[in-house]
Structures are given as C-alpha cells and as structure tokens.
Amino acid sequence: MPVGRLFLKTSAVSKMFSRNSFIASKPDPSKPNMLRVGLAFGSTAVLWALLFKQHRTDVHEYKTRNGLE
Amino acid sequence: MGLLPDEAKVLPPPGIVNRNSVWFGLCGWATAMLHNSLNRRPALKAGLHRQALFITVGWFIGYHLTKFENYKYATLDRDMSEYIRLHPEEFPDKGNSTWKSSRIRVLISVLRFSLY
Numbered sequence: 001m002p003v004g005r006l007f008l009k010t011s012a013v014s015k016m017f018s019r020n021s022f023i024a025s026k027p028d029p030s031k032p033n034m035l036r037v038g039l040a041f042g043s044t045a046v047l048w049a050l051l052f053k054q055h056r057t058d059v060h061e062y063k064t065r066n067g068l069e
Numbered sequence: 070m071g072l073l074p075d076e077a078k079v080l081p082p083p084g085i086v087n088r089n090s091v092w093f094g095l096c097g098w099a100t101a102m103l104h105n106s107l108n109r110r111p112a113l114k115a116g117l118h119r120q121a122l123f124i125t126v127g128w129f130i131g132y133h134l135t136k137f138e139n140y141k142y143a144t145l146d147r148d149m150s151e152y153i154r155l156h157p158e159e160f161p162d163k164g165n166s167t168w169k170s171s172r173i174r175v176l177i178s179v180l181r182f183s184l185y
Contacts, residue, residue: 029110040118044125051085051129058082058136065079 073140080143083135090131097127149177 063069083090101120102112110116152173153160159170 029115037118040122044118044121047125047129051132055082055085055132058078061078062081 077140087135089135090128093127093131097123
C-alpha cells in the first residue's frame with residue numbers, strides 16, 4: 001500500500017485491521033459522540049482549573065517565603 | 070512541583086501567559102488542525118473540543134516547563150556567582166577580565182544553553 005494512501009481515509013475503511021461488518025459504520029460528523037466531546041471539554045476545564053490553582057499557590061508561596069505578605 | 074525541590078518555591082512563578090505555554094499551546098493547536106486535515110475535515114471548524122483540549126494540554130505542560138527552566142537557570146546563576154565570589158583574583162574590577170575568567174563566563178553561558 002503506497003505510503004500516501006495511509007494518510008487518506010478516502011474509503012473510511014482502513015485496510016490495516018478488520019472490523020465487524022455487522023456494526024461498522026462511517027464516522028458521521030452530524031452525529032457527534034457526545035460522551036467523548038463532554039469528556040474532552042470536561043478535562044479541558046479541569047486542566048485550566050488546576051493550572052490557575054497551581055499558579056495561585058505558587059504566587060502565595062513566593063510571597064510568603066520572600067516576606068512580601 | 071513534582072520534579073522541583075522545595076527551594077525552587079523562592080523563585081517568582083511565571084505568569085499564566087508565558088513563553089513556553091504560548092508555544093506549546095500553539096503546537097497543540099497545530100496538532101489538532103493537522104489531525105482534522107488528515108481526516109479530511111475542515112481544519113479550523115471541526116473538532117473544536119479536540120482543539121481546546123490540545124491547546125490546554127500544551128499550555129499546562131508549558132507552564133510547568135517554564136517553572137523548571139527558571140529553576141535550572143537560577144541554580145546556574147547561583148553557581149556562577151559563587152565561583153566568582155570564591156575566585157576574585159580572576160575577575161579584577163578594572164577594565165578587561167583575564168583570559169581565564171572570560172573563558173569561564175563563556176563556558177557557563179554555553180552550559181546554560183544546554184541546561185545541565
């Protein structure tokens with residue numbers, strides 16, 4: 001299989017592994033997998049919250065150790 | 070700070086917007102757009118949840134990397150200042166430094182670049 005073909009899922013069925021033909025379907029952009037979307041947005045929110053919390057802790061630690069507060 | 074010792078907390082923390090965060094965030098966004106393109110979807114308009122997640126992961130990694138980088142540079146600066154303090158004869162006040170002191174300064178700045 002030419003290398004270029006590996007990057008194009010034109011047939012939407014990869015020839016590299018087999019799929020059960022009873023349940024296989026083309027990925028349909030009009031019906032998103034809401035669980036995955038929800039998890040993605042959820043983990044995005046969690047990561048931002050963690051980042052802001054860590055930053056707040058760091059600033060507080062810096063100020064305490066240098067006697068600025 | 071998992072890989073940073075306790076003394077690193079003395080250093081000023083980087084802002085939320087910092088050089089590594091912006092860069093890694095942009096790299097994450099480019100990865101998401103590339104993923105869209107390779108799956109024959111519109112690069113910018115598709116998979117926004119994926120784009121947001123990748124940007125966030127990059128931003129998060131960049132913040133901690135900046136902290137780590139600041140600590141490493143601070144230790145190098147401390148070692149250099151300590152060396153200069155212990156060997157004042159090599160760093161005369163007036164005018165030109167000695168050959169040895171200029172070599173040491175070059176060596177330390179090269180080592181800073183490689184972040185030993």
